Amino acid sequence: MLTEVIHEMLTDRQLFLLQLLVNDYVVSAEPVGSRSIAKREDVTFSPATIRNELADLEEMGYLEKTHLSSGRVPSEKGYRFYVDHLLSPALLSDDELGNIRHAYHERLSETEELIRVTAKILSEFTNYTAIMLGPELxxxxxxxxxxxxxxxxxxxxxxxxxxxxxxxxxxxxxxxxxxxxxxxxxxxxxxxxxxxxxxxxxxxxxxxxxxxxxxxxxxxxxxxxxxxxxLTISDPEQIFYSGKNNMLAQPEFQDVDKIIPLLDVLEGKELIRELMSMPSNGLHIRIGRENKLNGIEDCSLITTTYSVGGEHLGTVAVIGPKRMAYPRVITLIDMVSKLLTENLNKQERHDR
Amino acid sequence: MLTEVIHEMLTDRQLFLLQLLVNDYVVSAEPVGSRSIAKREDVTFSPATIRNELADLEEMGYLEKTHLSSGRVPSEKGYRFYVDHLLSPALLSDDELGNIRHAYHERLSETEELIRVTAKILSEFTNYTAIMLGPELxxxxxxxxxxxxxxxxxxxxxxxxxxxxxxxxxxxxxxxxxxxxxxxxxxxxxxxxxxxxxxxxxxxxxxxxxxxxxxxxxxxxxxxxxxxxxLTISDPEQIFYSGKNNMLAQPEFQDVDKIIPLLDVLEGKELIRELMSMPSNGLHIRIGRENKLNGIEDCSLITTTYSVGGEHLGTVAVIGPKRMAYPRVITLIDMVSKLLTENLNKQERHDR
DNA sequence: TGTTAGCACTCGTTCTTCCTGAGTGCTAAT
DNA sequence: ATTAGCACTCAGGAAGAACGAGTGCTAACA
The missing domain is CATH 3.30.390.60 (Heat-inducible transcription repressor hrca homolog; domain 3)
Structure with missing residues (x-):
């Protein structure tokens, strides 16, 4: 994939470095410097070369520095590019796969229960917050x-x-x-x-x-x-949260002053409205300010949908810091929404 | 009330000072020193005298210091004494009274709705967290x-x-x-x-x-x-929370490391069990470690019950820091539980 | 005898200053 | 085109000084 010319301006090496840097930053949460990149086995060139490349990437807007002499951090544009072009879905261990499937084998009777279980799995396996919109009443x-x-x-x-x-x-x-x-x-x-x-x-x-x-x-x-x-149905949505407190463990939200508005937004109606406004099919990712909603500028939102009999039923969402393990979350949300759809359709199939 | 000999060991002045100190600490959240007490209009004696008295109170275990030369803070024994002997119920402003009554006049039809509204009022008017146990299914x-x-x-x-x-x-x-x-x-x-x-x-x-x-x-x-x-009724309790995030605003929980376990406990089943184990009539206060439950050592729990037709229906609880505005919470929880009971009985009365 | 002024002392807080280390960009050599 | 070398920047931590809010104790006072 890297050998194709994906973006006219970026060389293969730049693509490679950008990918490396994002991957690194996602796990470390610290600005990434040229030296630490150079240390990797699969990197053959020197820190100086890397510095030149990173400077170019910064000039093009894919990277940022937190201060004049700091390492680099992906910009929103950088994340966007990464998500669009550099990402390969994560693989889950057999253990994890087993656990997930196991959770679904317990009870597949009640729709609500199924949705609740899904939310729980998502939040526990991603360590972020899962929000599910139930079938529209x-x-x-x-x-x-x-x-x-x-x-x-x-x-x-x-x-x-x-x-x-x-x-x-x-x-x-x-x-x-x-x-x-x-x-x-x-x-x-x-x-x-x-x-x-x-x-x-x-x-x-x-x-x-x-x-x-x-x-x-x-x-x-x-x-x-x-x-x-x-007969006025006032409450148009069923909403299921799981892992709201997972946000507190993220290094970007160690400050109480950031937590309070974040939790407020998380529980607020605006976020739900935002979720409902997401396109209703396929997987979608909103990074940072791409969410128009105030208060989650430092978060990313990944959503997909589930359905029964081809009919759109509800939305599955994961919200976490911009610095999110995108490949893993994408794999998980995709898997889980398919399992949910599958299980719902299993119920449905009995009907006919 | 102060002039009676309430506790053989404490002089009127000591009672007065203890009361003053708790009141002060509850609003300031800072250790209280002799000078700041002496500044008050209703205190006629000097800081030195106050120091002597406070030293005595500390010796008797009602007060504590955070470090050798700090001001005093109530100990759990101090809070307990304050709550048992020194407390006078707070008065609510006409405005507040009006708002509360107004909230109840909206809809008195559904039991669940009534309980939910009550939780909301409690948390909003106390700025702590309200937990309500619904009628036992x-x-x-x-x-x-x-x-x-x-x-x-x-x-x-x-x-x-x-x-x-x-x-x-x-x-x-x-x-x-x-x-x-x-x-x-x-x-x-x-x-x-x-x-x-x-x-x-x-x-x-x-x-x-x-x-x-x-x-x-x-x-x-x-x-x-x-x-x-x-026909197996699995979920024996309906639980309503309100104002879970209010805890985050308390100065004692500014540290994220304290917030996470607290929120976990707040949402956990142990707390509910603790609540159910509270005596089932009248108002009860558990201060700090008086709660056997780990994780809320720095919190106080005030509970009362509501009923219909004399029959115990559920529990109303407020949880906040040990340094809690006890008089206000007591007044509010008492008022609100009575309003709730009243409204439920109004429904009931229609029945016969 | 109870109260208070005075004083030495403690200790958390805050403000500097200094140092270190991880990072940079630039230049010149390979 | 790459890289070694070097001067430079800056966040973060350590060390120390100054501050101030508090204490306990002693001695004087009404």
Whole structure:
């Protein structure tokens, strides 16, 4: 790969050095000097030569110095180039592969559990933070609706989706409505709304169903406001975190003043929005300021997606320092998202 | 209060000084010296006198020095004495009172939501971390059980409790069992298990119900293992955190090496066990090493409980540094737990 | 006898100063 | 084109000085 002319300006040796330097910096977290590069067995030329090359790479914007006489550190452009052209996926040891597969063999029944396990594996094997966006609630389709009366005034409204997800909320039941009414209402809803995506529930209710209800049910008005209130799906995403505290172990975040804003951003809604705005297929990497979001300028975000039956279901993300073990994370996130997809489809296959 | 002889060994002036010193240290987080105490308006005697008194208090074990010539800091014994004898509950400003009451007026429908709001208020108004243990699932009683078929092989089992809580799990349905069977099973379960506490479900199933099932249902064996698996309530507690990151702002946890173990403990199961082991009524304070749990030696834990209809429901806890604003936290936790109880009982009252 | 002023002493903190070592760029020789 | 050599830079650590907030103790005082 190195022998091809990838970028018109860079010689093979420069490519080689850039790759070496990034690899080195990723593990050491210290600026890399010419001497330490020259010490490597596979480097035949002298520190002086390396200095010349590194100076050129710096001039072209791939490297930076932390101060006038320091070693070099990759710039964002450098990372970007590395990620785009110099990266070869990491290999996992048999041990690790075994452990990962093992974790999936435990239980493949519940979607949520599967996602949670995936997040945990990702964060534990990368030592960074994993964030998973679950299947979008709004895209799920209604499988069954049910009302269970708790007492004179309250009932639980239960919505089961085609994926087996269960939403529920407590609703106040007006005195004017009795058990028979409720049964009637629920029957109508189940009849008319079967397999309707949740985001359409409300509009369908008001368009098609209100008429039917008016005919068959007493106190039609109250029922409608009740249903309107409870069929609003407010929380559009399920979010699973794992390894939030892993960030604290990274040398770039030893300073408490950096940790607090970072953790705040990590848990904040903006990050989720950012994640949702990522392209919805394939693997994507955002390095440092490529994330428009404030507070994670020193972080990189790697995302991919998982799906079932070809349908986009959710997002898998790893966030870590810019100085990230990209090859390893890429391999892991790719593997894990495929395993997740695979397991979800295994469930699905049973269906038909 | 000060004029009574509370502790045979301590003079009124010593009590006064101890109280002053703790109050001061709680806000400043710096060892308190004789001079700074003497500066206060309500202190009429000189630094030298204060030094003598503080030396006595130190001898008796209520105070400590961080080094030979430093100011004094309360010892755990000092905090304990302060908490037991010197504390007067803090007053909240009308503004704060208003805000708190306002937060509760929003929605009083869902138990979980109510608990979550309470945790948020506590952490925001104390600037420490709030942990709430929700109603013990196992104590809840079964209100309704339901199975919704998702596809050929899977169904969702839904358990609704008397409190409106909904548990659900995906179960695999053996081919030998059809929709009619399921309906029969569910009807039997609803009939026999109504208002049975969740922790009894399994034993009741095996004792009383297995016989009935054997008579009415095909493939009795598979059904029993299926039910046995899914009626095991694994997660005995609902836990709500709020303000986990507030700890990071405390001066005693500026050091990253202290933060990591602290956050780990905070999220760990041992702490929850510790919380559950607290006496189940009234307000309780554990200072520093009084918590047997490793990792929170420098923290204090204040807990109380909330209930509905006189029945113990769950635990409210605030964890912060030993150097905690005890009066304020006590006032807040007390107030908030009462508001929570009140609101829960308001729901309850509707029932009868 | 309890209180206080005075004083010597301790020790953490901060500010310098100095030194070292790892790094650089540049120049001249190979 | 490469490299040895050299002067230069700069972060980081060590050593020391000065500071100041605190102490305990003693002696004087009301």
């Amino acid at each position: 709004l895209e799920m389709k209604l499988k069954h609706i049910q009302m269970v009366k708790l007492n004179q005034n309250q009932a639980v409204l239960i919505i089961v989706t085609d994926t087996g997800h269960v939403e529920n909320r407590v609703v106040a039941i007006p005195k004017s409505i009795n058990a028979d009414d409720i049964e009637k209402i629920v029957n109508i809803l189940n009849d008319k709304l079967n397999m309707v995506p949740l985001y359409q529930l409300q509009s369908r209710l008001n368009a098609e169903i209100s008429g039917v209800l008016r005919e068959h049910v007493r106190d039609y008005k109250r029922v409608m406001t009740l249903l309107n209130n409870s | 196992l104590e809840m009683k079964l209100k309704h059980i339901q199975m919704v078929k998702l596809n050929q092989n899977q169904a969702v089992l839904i358990i609704v409790t008397d409190t409106g809580h909904v548990e659900n799990r995906v179960v695999a349905i053996p081919k030998s069992i059809n929709a009619d069977d399921i309906e029969k099973i569910v009807n039997i379960l609803n009939d026999k298990l109504n208002m049975v506490p969740l922790y009894q479900l399994q034993s009741r199933l095996n004792a009383e119900i297995s016989g009935v099932l054997r008579e009415h249902v095909r493939d009795y064996k598979r059904v029993m293992t299926l039910l046995n698996n899914s």
